[in-house]
């Protein structure tokens with residue numbers, strides 16, 4: 001970002017220096033066997049980057065969301081993949097805002113020092129899809145415990161996380177006045193749960209993202225695992241989702257920068273018809289267009305982060321940042337393959353890997369259609385479609 005503070009520029013330099021130890025060869029090898037990049041996540045944790053949003057009193061660095069965006073953006077811009085760890089940043093916000101003092105004191109210092117990973121976010125289910133309010137996983141209070149039954153899908157990093165933030169229904173939908181009520185948020189100790197009512201099944205996808213199905217069959221968790229008030233879980237995730245969207249948008253900006261830099265370098269070096277291909281405006285202009293698209297989206301990402309950091313509700317800005325940034329990164333990914341011609345498909349250039357990885361963000365964590373629907377209906381006041 002141009003004209004940024006010395007503090008942010010310093011964070012950028014530090015992230016870049018760490019990422020230099022994880023070049024394309026590292027990511028290619030992990031991608032080939034779909035292995036979790038544990039060494040990279042450990043290095044980020046040791047350097048304190050994943051504890052950026054944890055307040056200093058709990059052992060973190062208490063940075064702003066804007067600074068966290070710079071961290072995630074720079075990881076992507078160096079060719080690394082923050083998808084291996086990004087949830088720790090955004091899940092944190094729900095715990096920070098709504099967790100009890102006891103939960104914060106118990107978990108945050110250990111998340112900060114890396115002895116616990118909070119990487120799993122269990123919201124999506126196979127039958128309800130985007131319609132979160134129809135989710136079926138139930139949590140029923142039984143004395144000092146809740147009993148969980150149901151299934152989650154696409155729970156990324158479930159096999160590599162110690163804790164999961166889980167959204168489940170505590171009051172049947174028919175029994176609540178407003179359909180947004182009756183869902184509750186839990187912090188599940190996954191190590192204790194595994195094999196004792198919770199099973200995890202990995203899903204192989206087009207990129208290395210460690211996504212899983214998670215099955216609950218009479219899983220018993222202590223009532224103290226409830227985050228905030230029972231029945232208010234949907235409100236909590238909506239607030240946390242703004243941070244998630246802004247951070248993912250920052251990652252998309254990093255991806256777009258990587259594609260634009262790679263395409264510019266290749267177009268300057270590659271000679272065909274006895275001149276660099278980048279001398280042809282048919283090759284230059286798509287790169288320039290992607291740059292303009294990325295810069296516009298970048299402004300919205302930082303604007304959204306500022307609104308969040310000032311305590312405002314950036315629903316509109318966070319959604320627009322995610323929409324614009326995911327489209328900018330996907331346009332840049334496509335442009336980068338086109339600029340590389342056949343070599344865009346060769347693994348050793350990393351373009352095809354980044355292309356596959358970048359495709360995710362117009363679908364998850366929220367699809368473009370659902371953002372447009374939010375803007376149309378909640379910002380512009382058009383009639384509701386659902």
Ligand SMILES: Cc1cc2nc3c(=O)[nH]c(=O)nc-3n(C[C@H](O)[C@H](O)[C@H](O)COP(=O)(O)OP(=O)(O)OC[C@H]3O[C@@H](n4cnc5c(N)ncnc54)[C@H](O)[C@@H]3O)c2cc1C
Nearest residue numbers: 121122123124129130154155156209363364365366367369
């Ligand atoms: C790799 C990966 C990682 C993920 N990680 C996580 C995770 O860690 N935790 C988690 O909880 N979830 C995760 N997800 C789930 C992700 O958030 C969902 O896939 C996403 O929100 C879309 O939901 P869906 O797949 O159920 O699609 P659906 O809801 O079935 O929608 C399919 C298509 O229909 C469109 N559509 C649906 N309804 C409407 C409508 N009313 N108007 C217009 N268009 C509509 C959608 O935009 C979409 O394009 C992940 C997904 C993937 C692929």
